[in-house]
Amino acid sequence: MSSDYISLVRPDDWHLHLRDGPALRTTVPHTARVFGRAIVMPNLKRPITSISDALSYRERILAAVPERSSFQPLMTLYLTDTLRLEEIDLLANTEEVVAVKYYPAGATTNSKNGVTSTEKVYPIIERMAEFGIPLLLHGESTNPSTDIFDREKEFLDLTLSPLCDRFPELKIILEHITTSDSVDFVRERNQNVAATITVHHLLYDRNDMLTRGVRPHFYCLPILKRSSHTQSLRAAATSGNPKFFLGTDSAPHAKELKENSCGCAGIYSSPAAIELYAEVFEELDALDRLEAFASFHGADFYGLARNQEEVTLQKSEWLAPPSYQLDKTSVVPIRANEAIRWKLVKDNP
Ligand code: DOR
Ligand code: ZN
Numbered sequence: 001m002s003s004d005y006i007s008l009v010r011p012d013d014w015h016l017h018l019r020d021g022p023a024l025r026t027t028v029p030h031t032a033r034v035f036g037r038a039i040v041m042p043n044l045k046r047p048i049t050s051i052s053d054a055l056s057y058r059e060r061i062l063a064a065v066p067e068r069s070s071f072q073p074l075m076t077l078y079l080t081d082t083l084r085l086e087e088i089d090l091l092a093n094t095e096e097v098v099a100v101k102y103y104p105a106g107a108t109t110n111s112k113n114g115v116t117s118t119e120k121v122y123p124i125i126e127r128m129a130e131f132g133i134p135l136l137l138h139g140e141s142t143n144p145s146t147d148i149f150d151r152e153k154e155f156l157d158l159t160l161s162p163l164c165d166r167f168p169e170l171k172i173i174l175e176h177i178t179t180s181d182s183v184d185f186v187r188e189r190n191q192n193v194a195a196t197i198t199v200h201h202l203l204y205d206r207n208d209m210l211t212r213g214v215r216p217h218f219y220c221l222p223i224l225k226r227s228s229h230t231q232s233l234r235a236a237a238t239s240g241n242p243k244f245f246l247g248t249d250s251a252p253h254a255k256e257l258k259e260n261s262c263g264c265a266g267i268y269s270s271p272a273a274i275e276l277y278a279e280v281f282e283e284l285d286a287l288d289r290l291e292a293f294a295s296f297h298g299a300d301f302y303g304l305a306r307n308q309e310e311v312t313l314q315k316s317e318w319l320a321p322p323s324y325q326l327d328k329t330s331v332v333p334i335r336a337n338e339a340i341r342w343k344l345v346k347d348n349p
Contacts, residue, residue, distance in 0.1 A: 004315040005345075006287055010307040011274055011294035013038040015136070015175050015196045015247030017266070018061060018073070020044050022327040027252060028064035030270040030324075032071035034344055036307040039136070039247070040073045042101055043110040047078035051090040054097045074098045074302075076136065080113050081120045085127055092131040098302065099134040099173075100124075104142045104155070108221040109251070109265055111138070118159055125167055134171040134302065139182065140222055149206075152222050153181045164189055173301070176201065176249045178222040180232035186243050187236075194301045196247025197237045199276045200267045200334060205230045216263040217332050220251065237293055238286035245297035248273045254329040269334040272320055275342040276334065278313050282341075314345045 016038040018027045031038050040061065042048035048057055054075040061073045075097040077087060083100075091097050102121075103114030115121055128135055141154035164172065174182060174195040186195045200220060205227040209218035218224060236244045250273060251266030258264055269276065274294065281290040299306045317339050323330035 003287075005312055006278065006290065006342075007310045007312045008291035009295040010034070010036040010309050010311050011246060011291075012036050012298050012307065013248050013250070013270070013273070014173070014245055014298040014302075015039055015041065015198075015249050016270070017041045017043070017249070017251040019252060020057065020060065023252065024061060024064040026324055026326050026331065027250075027270065028061055028071070029066050029069075031250070032065050032069040034274050034311055035071065036309075037072045037074050037304075039099060040075055042076045042078035043103065043108075045110060047080070047110065047113050048076070049078050049080055049083060049113075050087055051077070051094050051097055055094070058096055076101045078103070078113065079115055079121060079124065079135075081116055083121070083124055085123060088124055088127045088131065088133065091133060098304075099136050100128060102135055102137045104138065104140065104159070106142045107138050107140045114138075118163060122166075125163070125170060129167045129170040132171060132303070134173055136173045136175055138221075139174050139177070148223055149225060152177070152179050156181055156185050160185070164193060168192065171301070175247060176222060177233065177236075178225050179229045183232045183236045187241065191243075194243040194245065194297075195236075196249075196298075197233055197244055198247060198249045198267075199269055199273055199280065200224070200249075201230065201233055202237055202280045203276060216258045216260070217267065217334075217336070219258070219263055219265055220249070220267045221265040234280060234284055238281055238284045238289050240289050240292060242292070242297045242300060244293065245301065246277065246294045247298075252326055252331040254326060255323060255332050256329065258332065267334055268324075268331050271324065271333050272335060272340050274311075275313060275340050275344065278342040279340070282315075312345050313342045315341060316343045316345075317341055318343050 103111035105114040139155040140151040177195045250270035252268040253264040320335040
């Protein structure tokens with residue numbers, strides 16, 4: 001096959017926000033067009049804190065999956081200070097729910113019910129470690145006086161490091177890492193510690209957000225960092241190290257809530273995610289490593305089977321639209337009105 005085409009085993013998205021209600025009619029097809037599975041975040045307006053809520057949310061997602069797709073949502077529970085141990089026991093016996101998400105209270109969108117101090121959830125975490133249930137972390141400290149660009153590093157030092165020391169058997173995924181500190185941390189810890197990397201953190205840095213005017217569509221959490229961190233993330237993603245894998249953190253917000261005097265955090269990338277990861281890997285002359293990052297490392301870490309079918313991308317430019325419909329409003333995608341160099345040519349064979 002010429003270098004204008006690349007085929008890979010169908011990828012999975014190990015970190016995704018689908019929202020709920022009519023929004024699912026937009027978000028689910030965008031992900032299901034190429035990804036086989038996705039880890040679905042539980043930070044709905046009313047967070048998913050029970051297995052029964054997770055299973056009914058899953059049904060609503062499945063109802064929005066296009067007919068020809070075999071997309072499978074993998075559900076998560078939202079960790080609160082008061083999450084019941086019985087929910088962890090149930091999770092261990094519920095194939096459709098695979099992980100627990102830790103939001104430090106107040107760190108990001110719909111996180112006010114998150115964890116206020118790690119000690120409070122030690123019994124839950126201990127039980128998760130026993131069962132081999134992965135803990136997914138939004139890794140930012142919430143100290144209001146800590147500079148926003150230093151919050152990830154502070155979380156590593158004050159929260160994650162002690163947590164890893166206390167629970168070496170716990171499977172930990174540090175989500176959407178944005179700094180060289182996190183890259184080093186994940187590399188150096190034992191084999192139970194991994195990380196997801198978004199495509200926007202591989203493509204952009206804080207200059208893209210803050211020079212030539214303020215660009216609200218680049219605002220996400222953890223916030224885009226300086227370019228040297230972006231370079232570390234690019235090196236980690238393309239290194240072949242199985243601790244790093246694809247997680248888009250695609251997070252749609254209505255256009256008017258992004259282009260706002262108090263704009264929401266989140267970048268909507270699922271309509272072009274695999275194509276843009278391909279751009280990054282091509283730029284770094286690492287297209288031969290895209291498949292492992294996108295289709296193997298995550299499944300292996302979660303202990304799930306790898307997908308079987310293949311998808312193909314062609315090097316062929318297309319223009320991302322200015323917006324997509326989202327319920328009664330619209331959502332502006334990553335690269336809106338701009339060219340994307342790779343195109344999905346074959347899906348759902
Ligand atoms: O930018 C973000 N958006 N970061 C998050 O952690 C949450 C997400 C969302 O749900 O909008
Ligand atoms: Zn997220």
